[in-house]
Amino acid sequence: MLTVKGLQVHYQLRGGALSRVLGRTPPAVKAVDGIDLTLRRGEVLGLVGESGSGKTTLGRALLGLVPATGGSIRYQDQELVGLSEGRLRPLRRKLQMVFQDPHASLNPSMDIGTAVGDPLRVHDIGSSDEDRRRLVKQALETVGLAPAERYMSMYPSDLSGGQKQRAVIARAIVLEPDLLVADEPVSMLDMSVRAKILQLMIDLGERLDLTYVYITHDLATAKLFCDRVAIMYLGRIVEIGTSEEIFNNPRHPYTKALLRAIPTPGLIRDVPHDLPRGEVPDAVRPPVGCSFHPRCPAAFAPCGWEARDLRSTLEDRWARLDASAYKEESALFADLKDLDAPGRSVRIRPAAGRAGELLALLERMRSDAPDERLWRGITAVREDAGAVVVDFREQVDPVPLAVGTARVECHLFDPRFAPLSEEASR
Numbered sequence: 001m002l003t004v005k006g007l008q009v010h011y012q013l014r015g016g017a018l019s020r021v022l023g024r025t026p027p028a029v030k031a032v033d034g035i036d037l038t039l040r041r042g043e044v045l046g047l048v049g050e051s052g053s054g055k056t057t058l059g060r061a062l063l064g065l066v067p068a069t070g071g072s073i074r075y076q077d078q079e080l081v082g083l084s085e086g087r088l089r090p091l092r093r094k095l096q097m098v099f100q101d102p103h104a105s106l107n108p109s110m111d112i113g114t115a116v117g118d119p120l121r122v123h124d125i126g127s128s129d130e131d132r133r134r135l136v137k138q139a140l141e142t143v144g145l146a147p148a149e150r151y152m153s154m155y156p157s158d159l160s161g162g163q164k165q166r167a168v169i170a171r172a173i174v175l176e177p178d179l180l181v182a183d184e185p186v187s188m189l190d191m192s193v194r195a196k197i198l199q200l201m202i203d204l205g206e207r208l209d210l211t212y213v214y215i216t217h218d219l220a221t222a223k224l225f226c227d228r229v230a231i232m233y234l235g236r237i238v239e240i241g242t243s244e245e246i247f248n249n250p251r252h253p254y255t256k257a258l259l260r261a262i263p264t265p266g267l268i269r270d271v272p273h274d275l276p277r278g279e280v281p282d283a284v285r286p287p288v289g290c291s292f293h294p295r296c297p298a299a300f301a302p303c304g305w306e307a308r309d310l311r312s313t314l315e316d317r318w319a320r321l322d323a324s325a326y327k328e329e330s331a332l333f334a335d336l337k338d339l340d341a342p343g344r345s346v347r348i349r350p351a352a353g354r355a356g357e358l359l360a361l362l363e364r365m366r367s368d369a370p371d372e373r374l375w376r377g378i379t380a381v382r383e384d385a386g387a388v389v390v391d392f393r394e395q396v397d398p399v400p401l402a403v404g405t406a407r408v409e410c411h412l413f414d415p416r417f418a419p420l421s422e423e424a425s426r
């Protein structure tokens with residue numbers, strides 16, 4: 001029903017006054033950065049990932065609610081990217097979104113009948129007020145708000161959270177959409193009603209022939225609800241497959257980490273606790289190569305090691321040292337910002353005349369922790385004209401690979417790197 005190719009959504013940040021004066025291009029957040037996806041009619045596709053992985057942006061881009069900055073979205077033979085608001089409008093009827101917070105999604109001063117009927121007026125559907133009332137009634141009954149007349153005259157404040165979300169769903173289905181993008185539709189609801197709302201969505205899917213994109217950071221509900229699951233990390237799909245495949249046979253180290261973090265029933269945990277160095281990096285300057293490599297427990301030589309990784313390894317080391325040892329080691333650097341430089345070779349300036357000591361420190365780090373994955377990506381550490389130069393291996397961006405029935409973006413599955421990954425796993 002929907003085919004997405006190379007989709008990009010980069011949010012251009014407004015630069016400060018200085019960058020404007022200097023004529024610098026302000027940085028962009030690469031919220032969605034090269035997504036390929038096919039949605040089949042009637043299926044439920046889950047988009048799963050930590051906060052900031054780009055799920056909401058992708059969901060909104062599919063409906064034309066945020067403009068794509070590159071790539072293509074074809075909906076039934078029509079290209080959506082680049083369509084004017086006027087041309088998108090009639091299509092929006094078929095492409096609807098249900099948001100996370102039912103309390104914020106309904107206007108508190110509008111009764112439920114008016115709120116659910118509003119899209120009919122916007123899209124000029126129904127021959128008369130009476131006809132629209134009939135459609136609203138039907139939608140309310142379909143979502144289990146019956147008798148509909150009673151609910152139509154109520155206000156959002158008269159409803160429980162679950163009932164509000166039912167009303168929001170009624171407002172979406174009153175337009176008879178093809179596709180519903182549901183963004184965390186149950187995460188704000190009481191635990192006791194979550195399963196009921198998901199069940200309602202499953203039933204509606206079957207009855208109304210709906211296709212769903214279900215956005216969540218919660219793999220447990222994705223397992224319950226989805227036919228296929230796409231795991232997102234920093235704007236990319238790192239693994240996609242049937243729910244069965246993803247849950248029984250996860251391949252990508254990130255998927256594995258997320259699965260290990262599925263909480264016991266009754267508990268919701270947002271962030272997988274056992275991921276190393278638990279922060280999702282900045283989407284303005286994502287790590288090069290595989291963007292998961294700094295947190296990956298299986299990363300190896302080609303994954304994209306760079307100076308920033310050396311800096312975090314140093315900082316981890318210093319966090320473990322006592323204050324005087326830390327002071328001694330950090331005093332060897334003229335400026336740690338040298339380690340923020342991009343590129344395959346980084347030049348680190350030592351404090352005056354201390355290049356030899358700085359080189360010795362890096363060699364000591366390596367012998368103290370030879371298993372640190374970073375070293376696999378470093379080809380040389382050398383002194384050069386008063387500075388210490390660290391050379392990194394050429395990084396390779398992961399490409400989508402068919403593994404079993406899944407698609408995985410990870411060098412571990414790339415036959416070109418098999419000898420290196422075997423060496424790394426020894």
Ligand SMILES: Nc1ncnc2c1ncn2[C@@H]1O[C@H](COP(=O)(O)OP(=O)(O)OP(=O)(O)O)[C@@H](O)[C@H]1O
Nearest residue numbers: 011029031050051052053054055056057058217283
């Ligand atoms: N309007 C915007 N302007 C600039 N950056 C944005 C904007 N909206 C989102 N972002 C950034 O884009 C990236 C992806 O955000 P997005 O909300 O799509 O992720 P998400 O996976 O849905 O996260 P969450 O689960 O927290 O909703 C983040 O780095 C976020 O800060």
